[in-house]
Amino acid sequence: MITNNLERDTATVMVLGGGVAGMRAAIDLAEAGIRVKLVESSHGLGGRVAQLGFMFPTHDCVLCRGTSDHGYGCTRPSISPAFLEHNLHPNIQVWTNTQVLDATGEAGDFTITLRRFPRYVDPDRCTNCGRCAEVCPIEKPRGFEAGLATRRAAYKIAPRAIPDAYVIDRGPYCADCRRCEQVCPTRAIDLNEPVHDEDAHVDAIILAVGHQLYDPRHSEEFGYGRFANVITSMEYERLASRSGPTEGIVTRPSDGAAPKRIAWLQCIGSRDQSHPYCSSICCMYATKEAMLAKQRIPGVECRIFMMDERAFNKEYNAYVHQAREKYAIGFTRCRLSSLKEDPQTRDLIAQYVAEDGARRQDTFDMVVLSVGMEPPAQATAVAKRLGIHLNAYGFCETDKFAPLQTNRPGVFVCGAFQSPKEIAESIIDASGAAAEAMRLLSTKIGHAPRSREYPFLACNGEFPPERDVAPEAPRAAVFVCACGDAISQVVNTDALTAFAERLPNVSHAEQVSYLCLPEGHARLRRAVAERGVNRVVVAACSHRTHESLFQRVIREAALNPNLLEMANIREHCAWAHRHDPAGATRKAQELVRIAVARAAKLAPVYKDRLAPVPRALVIGGGVSGLTAALAIADGGFEVALVERGDTLGGHLNNLYFTAEGGNPQRLLRDLVNRIVGHDRIRVLTRSEVVEHRGHVGAFRSVIATRVKGLAKPTQSIVEHGVTIVATGGQEARGSEYLLGKDPRAMTQQQLEEKLVHLPEQIVALKQIVIIQCVQRPGAPDYCSRVCCTNTMKNATRIKMLNPNCEVVVLFKNIITYGFREQYYSEARRRGVLFVRYTEETQPRLEIIDTHGARKEPSALRPDDVYFTSLQVRVREPVLNEELIWHPDLLVVSTQVVPSDGTQHLAEILRVPLSSEGFFMEAHLKMRPMDFMEEGIFIAGMAHYPKFIEESIAHALSAAGRAIAILSQEPLFYGGVVAQVDQAKCVACLTCTRTCPFGIPRIDPVAVGNGNIVGAAWIDPAKCQGCGTCTGECPATAIQLVNYRDEQVMLRETAGLGAWVTA
């Protein structure tokens, strides 16, 4: 049957869930020219992340770093300016208050039945004046503030909610007084708005429905809900957030006092009978919350009660170390069983067994429950309606080797619904799921509009040709928006309009009641068209929310969008000086005066454009490189895959089984066969990148290939639009614990080889000791993520082959995060013995000869294996006794380190490395697959140690970002960037030192001041537009477009310092 979908030229993907993952997936798809319906069940976008004040380990609040586009503001609860109403990507349609009722059809042709519940407020007409909330008689706890503040039934979920509009909560408590409807000045409220069902035809579905937090009322022993000073971690987040109800002041709920002793209890709703998995994020967020307390509350004491310290990502180990050393936060290894409350002081009393085995009692004046992640409440319903399977824990079921695919083709999953995970991994998943959808819809990539010079596109087709205003003298039109009376009830807008009319260069001024509504746009366009004005000044609300709207409107009237200047007379004036109308009016006049002065100095801004070379360079032929190469090639673009070794596959060549039971060799064969047979992929083995130049869309690399029989490698040139770095990592092979010196000592990888190829040797063994967390002396301390689960996998396999063999694991922390916890349980169930050691009680290895005498390892001869035995000693802290074993085999879990040559490659690519020596991404949380430099991406173990499924997701995410760039026709760059007047440049290197991104370079060919060769050059494709260099250039040779000195300093009008005389 030929359906509409096959005939449709453009593809549409429905993204279900508007949290950070759903938003990221939507942006990536939209950029690649695929339409997106972003469906969210609540009133606004942002999900859980919108509620967080700070992210570990950087304490960033800035979600604005989620994308590299130049836009306005930390746009919480968005991840990007791209979601601000008027900046919204034209390919994205946001449906809030919407639920899925049914899904029929198949990949490429789904029909989804959606039910849109009314919000009773039309976001397009809501001006956020707040009248409805003022008259509403109903008061309810504010969900966004975790109930720590109240709201009315007519309310805005958060100050910067998206959609940026109020909503009416018509729950059973609504008094139905209809006062909100009557008072609304723009008639945006319709209390009779019906529930609306509609069908959507989409090609693919991405599930990003997230998680919910465990409700600690179910754990009555901790008294949440009964003891006033026991709060959840989310409540703490809101208290500590600068945008929270207290602007970041943490106080005790019972009396409002500053807490002096705070305890965090870990694993509330994780790693227990009813939640046999680890929520993966709580150890880190509790550490963060304790650090915030230490930074803000002088003298506060913080204690975290935890079972294991799970800090298993980049920079996390250093973060926890800092918490312990610098902030003196106490970490106690213990799971509390209950809390008591002192009824007088409302303090909380904790009894526990300390690490030394002694019983202790401690009093805290506040206790934070680190609640875990559960599958979202709607998971079962969504699964049923979409026909997808859930796993034993109620999260979405996925295959290890296809981590972002559900059982139903065409339905993909990302974020915490796949398994508990943090922001960075949710973002990785999201871009990866977008890549999976792009691969499915490869013939339609780029069919919807995708290249944007500005945040907006024309509403109907094309913009008219731009009018050239260069020869004209500035003629400005000033529009004063009364915003109904939201502005005019404080600011005298009549006087303001009259004032504006008299200003120099102003040829027209008028007052409009709502400039943001379609009626207002029409008046703006008419004025530009009929009065011949060439500058537009809008005195209304915030740049942040409305600049791109008015830019679009004047562009429709044939003016360059940059010829608009806004004066914020609402948030910065009428609303901030409500009780000072005269002062507010004077300030409004001053703001309009300088806006007009600046408008006269404005010039059109154009971006540069290029057609990207439709080819990706992928460096590294392991699972990540292969996955990324296939996804990009399947998406319709060429790939040059460069591998240093003789064969493809990387570490998959050494992996034979996984904890989950999959066969990596099958994955390896599958990937290699598909790569070799792909007509868009060119494989260059025995090859290395020796030179990498250019910028996004136009890179040029030199590849050196070793050829048998030739002394020197042959060189070839590859031109490419993007680069993906997937050079992987490797198991450290040191000489600790006799590694490499005694055949009885081996690494995990060597053990796996033995388990697979020589199982008969395992059967003969009586005792095996496995030591975790073994580092080379002086190596940076970090968690390699994969070793604990690997140990569980191998220990379980040993027990399966030889149940009588005693297996002892010596560990510091067991880090089996997410669903991997089950392998830890399984290993214990099979009788594997776990013994903790600490930094101070490292296990000691000795060699004992047949007489019981110690032998120096250096004196060991090859056949001593038969005449000596190994002896491992460790002091067990609880028993306070030295334990001794004589294992037949000693297995050492060594660190995963970056591949050899990582540093050299980083120099060639001019990208940074992390403190652990891995490649350093643009941002730890929000941009985990991007380098700061546009067009270069990172995938897999080159970023940090990872499991196969994590490497696959990371590689897909890099591929998704790469496809979004490669499909731009044209690719826009530059715009508001710094420009060097080389004739003034003395090549003093100040800019190269000042730039936060290291972008300015000295062009050795350019001629600078005094005809001296060598002058600074700033690549417009790389410049981030902050202007930091311009403020320090001693020769004032650098100017930032749109913020040139004359445009900022406004000397003639003294706009920086003088004020209008009222």
Next chain:
Amino acid sequence: MSNNGNGFEPDITAFGCIFCGYMAADTAGTLGWEYPANVKYVKLPCTGKIDIRYILAAFEQGADGAYVVACPLGNCHHVKGNERGKKRVERAKKILDQVGVGGERLEMFFLSGGQGKSFANAAQTMVERVKKMGPNPVKRKA
């Protein structure tokens, strides 16, 4: 309003970035945190763009006080533009001291976009401080 004497109302210029700083000002308005109306916000792409010449120009042109509103340290949209800005503000303070205007007339605040109340407090603090100091001496001469 550069009247001398007790009725002195200072004219103050607030430089700030279009990220946290501008948003903090928006939040102050949205949540109705009021502050004196004699502070005007001059937007820059980042406080790393602040230039000592801009600060001095503001005083030359007649501002009685000026301050810079940046993202919190460590949270700059441009990674460390605000740290550069901070150094320049410190240098500008010294220059203002040397030329007799008074470095106290210049300040820098680090605010997140959600801190509307703190934005209002910063404005209040500066207005009060500059009121005590009296009008900008450069303006008085002119």
